[in-house]
Amino acid sequence: MAIVLCVLASARSEGYTATLLDRVIEGIKSIKGVDVEFVNIFDYLPISPCISCWNCARNDDHRCTLDDSMGRMGEGELVNKVLNANGLFIAQPVYFTRPPASVQLFFERFYPFMWSGELNGLPFASLSQAANNGGTRMADWEMSKWAFTRSFKYIGGLPVHMVQYDEACVKARDLGKKLAEAALEDAEERFTVTAFDKYMGTDGNPWDCLDGYVDDLTNGTRSYKGSLVEHALSHGTVKKEEAVNLLRNAAEELKLMLQYYEVGDRVKAKEHLIKMRTYWSPATIKEFLDDDLNQ
Ligand SMILES: Cc1cc2nc3c(=O)[nH]c(=O)nc-3n(C[C@H](O)[C@H](O)[C@H](O)COP(=O)(O)O)c2cc1C
Secondary structure (H helix, E strand, O other): OEEEEEEEOOOOOOOHHHHHHHHHHHHHHOOOOEEEEEEEHHHHOOOOOOOOOOHHHHOOOOOOOOOOOOOHHHOOHHHHHHHHOOEEEEEEEOEOOEOOHHHHHHHHOOHHHHHHOOOOOOEEEEEEEEOOOOOHHHHHHHHHHHHHHOOOEEEEEEEEEHHHHHHHHHHHHHHHHHHHHHHHHHHHOOOOOOHHHHHHOOOOOOOOHHHHHHHHHOOOOOOOOOOHHHHHHHHOOOOOHHHHHHHHHHHHHHHHHHHHHHOOOHHHHHHHHHHHHHHHHHHHHHHHHHHHHOO
16 A cells, blocks of 8 residues: 655645645545545644754764654654655645745755655655735745755646636646556655656756756856856865865866756756766865764
């Protein structure tokens, strides 16, 4: 039996978000062999923000030591449900064009799984519902970014404004079915997410990693000159020898990534983005985080 954890991130348990989640749950339950575990996230608050103690990075089983439902060394009630799930669905209202604070708190506390990798490949889908002046697509974009940064298997997102409610009910049901099918596969064996899958997998998603990282890594310049790597090397703001050597390799990959990006070869550009980050991330850890991690 596969289990899909459906998280309602609205305090209004019979509000618009909840009624749309009901349609998703109908879709999930229509697939034989899949069960639903429903939670209202408000029943599990307060969830503490991550306090950057690095305990999860240091302890061998990569568990969170905070004393709340997302912690207790993996025994917190909510995190336990996440660990047991074969699929995760978040239904959220849109607040100020974004996911609500409860969702941010929830996902922020997935940092232990970045170290353990055990939720990599978890099938994930969401819906983002708004009733006023909108922002559903912007909130959906954020969910797709969570899927990327958490290495989930992204099944889809449904941005809904209440003017589209009727057709959204049908789409919600279909999205539930799709997630349930992926959960069944997960129950057999979790999908192994390679770096290639992860980066190429954002093609066509609301948030595509290439455009985001080109902007971010170049500090908005879209060229090597002015990029974070170039800045670090030319200003000597990274000092440790090992980190500097890693940065030099990152610089070469960044230049190649930008060359391919400029001519529109997104596959090659992403290949070099992947390589670039295999140098950039360890370089920044070595320079700025190693001391905290090894305390
Ligand atoms: C703090 C807050 C911020 C909101 N921001 C937006 C917004 O940016 N865009 C929008 O269309 N609606 C916004 N709304 C309205 C909600 O999206 C709307 O009330 C939604 O239907 C709530 O879902 P619910 O019935 O599940 O509570 C906001 C509501 C609250 C309480």
